[in-house]
Amino acid sequence: MQALIQKTAKALVQARNAVALTGAGASIESGIPPFRGPGGLWERMDPMEVAHIDAFRRDPEKVWRLLIQGMQEVLTAASPNAGHRGLAQLEQWGYLQAVITQNVDGLHQAAGSRDVIEFHGSFAWQRCLDCDRRCETHRVDLSRIPPRCSCGGIYRPDCIFFGELIPPQLLERSHQLMARCDVLLVVGTSATVQPAAMMPLLAKETGARVIEINPEPTPLTGRISDFFLQGGAGAVMDDILASVAAMRASTV
Ligand code: NAD
Numbered sequence: 001m002q003a004l005i006q007k008t009a010k011a012l013v014q015a016r017n018a019v020a021l022t023g024a025g026a027s028i029e030s031g032i033p034p035f036r037g038p039g040g041l042w043e044r045m046d047p048m049e050v051a052h053i054d055a056f057r058r059d060p061e062k063v064w065r066l067l068i069q070g071m072q073e074v075l076t077a078a079s080p081n082a083g084h085r086g087l088a089q090l091e092q093w094g095y096l097q098a099v100i101t102q103n104v105d106g107l108h109q110a111a112g113s114r115d116v117i118e119f120h121g122s123f124a125w126q127r128c129l130d131c132d133r134r135c136e137t138h139r140v141d142l143s144r145i146p147p148r149c150s151c152g153g154i155y156r157p158d159c160i161f162f163g164e165l166i167p168p169q170l171l172e173r174s175h176q177l178m179a180r181c182d183v184l185l186v187v188g189t190s191a192t193v194q195p196a197a198m199m200p201l202l203a204k205e206t207g208a209r210v211i212e213i214n215p216e217p218t219p220l221t222g223r224i225s226d227f228f229l230q231g232g233a234g235a236v237m238d239d240i241l242a243s244v245a246a247m248r249a250s251t252v
Pocket residue numbers: 022023024025026027028029032033034035036037040102103104105120187188189190191192193213214215216218231232233234
């Protein structure tokens with residue numbers, strides 16, 4: 001494992017365009033459960049009943065009560081972990097260009113990452129179903145469910161529900177990053193949700209080294225990933241950071 005950490009640190013230090021792709025696993029150590037896998041929300045709920053845009057339009061109050069309200073509470077209580085902080089530090093040192101995240105929790109920005117592409121949107125904002133007005137969640141009256149815009153329309157989190165498309169400008173920017181990247185760090189994603197799951201394949205086609213950090217193997221492991229760093233995001237990022245810091249210290 002130590003050899004892989006060192007290879008990863010070296011790849012990052014030598015990279016010209018390193019990018020990270022993160023998923024729900026990156027925020028598990030911040031206390032935010034994933035949707036899939038053991039303990040995930042989809043063990044208890046059918047995503048088509050609570051996370052599809054048609055379900056929301058059919059019965060917004062039900063979706064707010066079953067899914068959004070609880071998630072909002074968990075996200076409000078969460079703070080960044082060592083994995084988020086490590087990625088922010090790599091960006092600050094100039095070794096990481098951007099983070100593409102599937103998460104809606106804002107924790108990369110809270111950790112200090114500046115270039116964050118929120119592929120699936122964000123829970124930090126609400127959008128009115130009727131007039132399309134956006135409003136920061138902390139300014140919305142959440143004592144009334146579903147919360148309403150001043151026009152009377154219902155608010156929804158400004159994230160991507162099942163059945164909705166990724167905004168084209170985000171997709172385009174992500175494709176551009178993949179077309180230029182030479183190292184892709186894939187952190188805490190099961191790589192099963194499209195189109196985000198395609199990003200490692202695009203990076204691989206570009207010739208990038210794909211480095212995966214996850215406690216469990218994924219469909220990428222051993223096929224697309226060049227290195228598989230098995231472990232939690234926080235501990236593995238701490239090791240990578242220590243190794244990068246040692247390389248920096250030895251070159252000054
Ligand atoms: P996922 O739920 O499909 O997979 C989570 C992955 O994290 C798994 O591969 C698991 O092995 C791994 N993991 C578990 N513990 C980990 C740890 N300590 N460190 C690193 N990895 C760990 O997640 P997904 O592929 O991101 O897809 C779920 C979708 O649901 C996402 O697209 C996202 O939009 C949404 N979601 C977001 C949040 C959030 O914002 N924090 C939380 C849940 C779901």
